[in-house]
Every structure is written in structure tokens, then in C-alpha cells.
Amino acid sequence: MNDEATPYYEDIIENMAIGHKFLLETFGVVPKVGWHIDPFGHSSAQASIFSQMGFDSFFFARIDYQDKTVRLQNKGMEMVWHPRQDSKEDNYIFTHTNYYHYSAPPSFCFDQACNNDPIMDDPAL
Numbered sequence: 001m002n003d004e005a006t007p008y009y010e011d012i013i014e015n016m017a018i019g020h021k022f023l024l025e026t027f028g029v030v031p032k033v034g035w036h037i038d039p040f041g042h043s044s045a046q047a048s049i050f051s052q053m054g055f056d057s058f059f060f061a062r063i064d065y066q067d068k069t070v071r072l073q074n075k076g077m078e079m080v081w082h083p084r085q086d087s088k089e090d091n092y093i094f095t096h097t098n099y100y101h102y103s104a105p106p107s108f109c110f111d112q113a114c115n116n117d118p119i120m121d122d123p124a125l
Contacts, residue, residue, distance in 0.1 A: 001036045012049055020053075034058040037102065048083035051091035061098045071097065 002015040023029050034055045039062060050058055058081070063071075071077050081095040099105065 001039065009045065009049070012046070013053075016049075016053055030054065032056045036060045038062055044083040046083075047081040047093050047095070048091040051083070051093040052089075055093060057094040057096065059096045059098065061101050063097050068097065072099075 002012045020030060023031060032055060034050050034057070036058070037060070039060055042060070047058065068077075077099060078094070078096045081093050083091055083093075
């Protein structure tokens with residue numbers, strides 16, 4: 001995740017290039033989904049650049065509380081972000097805001113402190 005408060009285009013691109021190179025060389029993967037856990041704002045340029053980098057979708061946790069209230073009321077936590085730009089390209093990207101900030105949904109527990117039965121999708125288990 002690059003800084004989103006006051007980044008230069010070159011810094012966003014260089015940060016992602018280094019990360020993508022590491023993932024490709026280490027794990028043989030090229031990411032298609034971006035996740036920023038704690039950004040402080042998003043620019044139109046950010047969405048456009050991510051789309052141009054090959055991301056299909058972008059997830060994040062933090063948005064303004066007033067914006068989140070409206071989005072929850074209007075069922076708008078997911079959207080196709082249409083970044084404003086001068087080019088004629090369609091650099092749209094599917095975007096989702098986490099409903100519970102950093103936390104898992106209520107009643108979903110994924111650590112050893114819970115007494116939930118494990119999820120088993122194989123009937124032979």
C-alpha cells in the first residue's frame with residue numbers, strides 16, 4: 001500500500017512495481033485485487049492508476065463516517081469507481097468498503113479463542 005495522503009504519481013507506480021516484482025519472483029503471481037487496510041482518503045488518480053496496472057478490484061477499510069452512513073443506507077458499499085480523468089480510457093475498477101472496518105462480520109470467528117465448529121465443505125470429513 002502506497003501513501004495516499006500526498007503521493008506523486010511516480011511514487012505510486014514505483015511502490016507497486018517493486019511489490020509486483022517481489023510477488024512475481026517469489027510466488028509467481030501477479031495481483032489482480034488491491035487491498036488497502038488503512039488509507040486516509042483516495043484520489044481519482046489512485047483508482048485510475050490501479051485500473052491501468054491491471055487490478056480488477058480494490059478493497060479498503062477506512063472512509064469518512066458520514067460517507068459510510070449514507071453508503072450503508074443506500075446499499076452502496078460496493079461500486080464501480082469511475083475515476084475522473086482527461087483520457088478517453090475506461091479505467092473503471094470495482095471497489096468495496098469493508099462493512100466492519102478491520103473486523104470480521106459479527107458471529108464469524110476465525111481464531112483459536114472461539115468455540116465455533118470448523119467449516120468443512122467435504123462430506124467425507
